[in-house]
Amino acid sequence: MTFHIGPYFENLINWLKDSFPGFFDGIGSGLEAFIESFEFILGWLPPWAMIVLLTLLAWWACGWRNWGLALFSVAGFSLIYLMELWAITMQTLALVLTSTLVALAIGIPLGIYSGRSARGEKLVRPVLDFMQTMPAFVYLIPAVLFFSLGKVPGAVATVIFGMPPCVRLTTLGLRQVPLEAVEASNAFGCTPWQQLFKVQLPMALPSILAGVNQTIMLALSMVVISAMIGAGGLGEQVLRGITQLKIGMGFEGGLAIVILAMYLDRVTHALGSHSQQKQQG
Amino acid sequence: MDNESPPDAPDPLIEVRSLYKIFGSRLSEARRMLDAGRPRAEILKKTGGTPAVVNANFSIHRRETFVIMGLSGSGKSTLLRLLNRLIEPTHGEILVDGEDIAQLGRSALRELRRRKFAMVFQHFGLLPHRNVIENVAFGLEIQDVAADVCHKKAVEAIESVGLDGYEDSAISALSGGMQQRVGLARALATNPEILLMDEAFSALDPLIRTQMQDELADLQARLQKTVVFITHDLDEALKLGDRIAIMKDGVIDQIGTPEAILTEPATDYVRTFVENVDRSKVLTAGSVMKRTCVVASHKDGPHLAVRLMQQNNLSSLFVVGQDRRFLGMVNIDNALAEAKKGGRELGPIVQRDVPTVDEVTYLRDMIPVASETRIPIPVLRENGTMAGIVSRAVLLSALSSKNGDES
Known part of the structure; x- marks a missing residue:
């Protein structure tokens, strides 16, 4: 006896696509506008001004003390500019920022829900397992069916891929708040919102920021995969390098991704340890 | 607080009636089995329920310090949390000012917690992302008190626990004792009627702990709050409590003053518990004294005094004035001499430099007095009248007795 679940899934996808075209079109054009406005902002300033800005941001994130990261920013982004990859790097950055923001906007509230309710955690966990272990290529196909080719399905796939750690670390952060602090907030008569915003979220902040960091890194690791469905950016450069066997071209694209990844990781990490230091005095 | 007697005119602020808390499932069945006296292991096996508080009935008086004492797992922390419903009761009534808080809705309960209760935690329960003054102001802040009033009250509370100057310090920069002062200040800032203290000093090292006690x-002498204090330390309970409730396996074994607990333990459990206590720190002259003793009045003549001494086989006699106010002592030689001289009053021969103690003097503090004198020590009430005497024999036996048997 054989049983294939695949056809049913296919039917479901087709049904969804045919039944709610307005819904998916709406999401698609919303995301597209989001990505394009990021691209516009990032491309608006001349590269040298952007390099200065990104460097200052890194320096500030380190609390103006440590200038190592600032130095790395200047060198790294200048190299990207000199390799003539500036424009597509900004495209990739726009896609990564959009996907990350959407992932956080969905992931953090979901993490709060599952952090505050045992039933919430039971509901959310299997979904996260699914999102994390299902190979990214597999949900690339339905993404294309819903949103056709381009940046939007790339962003959707990236959101799905990048969201789980943000949810998990938000949940973990909330669960790690000492019981007595939560009890104290109840004993003094906090409303649920006061408890969340004055006690739980501030104390979970380091963990939540670690989740943000992970989401950004995962978004970057999706760059090449989403280039396969026409998301453009640095991923396309790498893909072209592979398919045309141009080793140098692929390497340059890959190097630019690495520089971007290290920059974003160090900056968010520095911001995270900031908030942790504030808690530990 | 130095006084072992219950506060004047007991005025119940919190009344607990047949209160149960059972963790787990099939609660009513578990409660029936409990009432039928089935053992805990059987209840757990049959219903999956763990009883934490079993049929608690007591009242806490306004302005008293009520200590709930028990070892870990005795249900004392659960009982405390039932009082402000941090834990929901399974069954029973909790009356605060006559209002059954078990029946309150969410917002009414929140109001009650804001207005009447404040809590101090074993591990402080402070918010590390806030500095000292922000922590202390927390209870006021969530009541939407205006910022300047918040600040003023927080500063006052910080001063009252002796932390002035640390307002802007980070919590992590403070020692454990100082952190608990912040916890105490936070509780005092909202000016609550009732302070719930959950093993508040247990996490501190012994020296700091004594100091905090x-x-x-x-503070209690000044502010006159109603304090419910949880501890596993009998010495702490005896030191702080006006009354003490001793809990074991969710059941309150005995409620009474520290002295009653020591001298009349209600169960074997309480008896074994109090056996090793240093009684000299707890028992007072008033509790071990002999209430009846032969005294002469200052109006009696020396003849009568001599006769009283001969009848009772004494060599000296205490003399009291009007209203039994203590005057001093006469010995038989002086009384005989005065009688021979034809004196009619004891007044001239009364020795007034007799060492005395108060009713509330601890036995520990009587030892130096007892070592100086060979006669029994007179015990005086606050108003100077004579309450009784403590002989050296009584003092020694009270100090050495293990089971509160004073004779």
């Missing part, structure tokens, strides 16, 4: 006693 003394300061709590001082």
Whole structure:
């Protein structure tokens, strides 16, 4: 006896696509506008001004003390500019920022829900397992069916891929708040919102920021995969390098991704340890 | 707080009636089995329920310090949390000012917690992302008190626990004792009627702990709150409590003053518990004294005094004035001489430099007095009248007795 679940899934996808075209079109054009406005902002300033800005941001994130990261920013982004990859790097950055923001906007509230309710955690966990272990290529196909080719399905796939750690670390952060602090907030008569915003979220902040960091890194690791469905950016450069066997071209694209990844990781990490230091005095 | 007697005119603020808390499932069945006296292991096996508080009935008086004492797992922390419903009761009534808080809705309960209760935690329960003054102001802040009033009250509370100057310090920069002062200040800032203290000093090292106990006693003397204090330390319970409830396996074994607990333990459990206590720190002259003793009145003549001494086989006699106010002592030689001279009053021969103690003097503090004198020590009431005497024999036996048997 054989049983294939695949056809049913296919039917479901087709049904969804045919039944709610307005819904998916709406999401698609919303995301597209989001990505394009990021691209516009990032491309608006001349590269040298952007390099200065990104460097200052890194320096500030380190609390103006440590200038190592600032130095790395200047060198790294200048190299990207000199390799003539500036424009597509900004495209990739726009896609990564959009996907990350959407992932956080969905992931953090979901993490709060599952952090505050045992039933919430039971509901959310299997979904996260699914999102994390299902190979990214597999949900690339339905993404294309819903949103056709381009940046939007790339962003959707990236959101799905990048969201789980943000949810998990938000949940973990909330669960790690000492019981007595939560009890104290109840004993003094906090409303649920006061408890969340004055006690739980501030104390979970380091963990939540670690989740943000992970989401950004995962978004970057999706760059090449989403280039396969026409998301453009640095991923396309790498893909072209592979398919045309141009080793140098692929390497340059890959190097630019690495520089971007290290920059974003160090900056968010520095911001995270900031908030942790504030808690530990 | 130095006084072992219950506060004047007991005025119940919190009344607990047949209160149960059972964790787990099939609660009513578990409660029926409990009432039928089935053992805990059987209840757990049959219903999956763990009883934490079993049929608690007591009242806490306004302005008293009520200590709930028990070892870990005795249900004392659960009982405390039932009082402000941090834990929901399974069954029973909790009356605060006559209002059954078990029946309150969410917002009414929140109001009650804001207005009447404040809580101090074993591990402080402070918010590390806030500095000292922001922590202390927390209870006021969530009541939407205006910022300047918040600040003013927080500063006052910080001063009352002796932390002035640390307003802007980070919590992590403070020692454990100082952190608990912040916890105490936070509780005092909202000016609550009832302070719930959950093993508040248990996490502190012994020296700081004693210091905090003394300061709590001082604060309590000034502020006159109703304090419910949880501890597993009998010495702490005896030191702080006006009354003590001793819990075991969710059941309150005995409620009474520290002295009653020591001298009349209600169960074997309480008896074994109090056996090793240093009684000299707890028992007072008033509790071990002999209430009846032969005294002469200052109006009696020396003849009568001599006869009283001969009848009772004494060599000296205490003399009291009007209203039994203590005057001093006469010995038989002086009385005989005065009688021979034809004197009619004891007044001239009364020795007034007799060492005395108060009713509330601890036995520990009587030892130096007893070592100086060979006669029994007169015990005086606050108003100077004579309450009784403590002989050296009584003192020694009270100090050495293990089971509160004073004779």
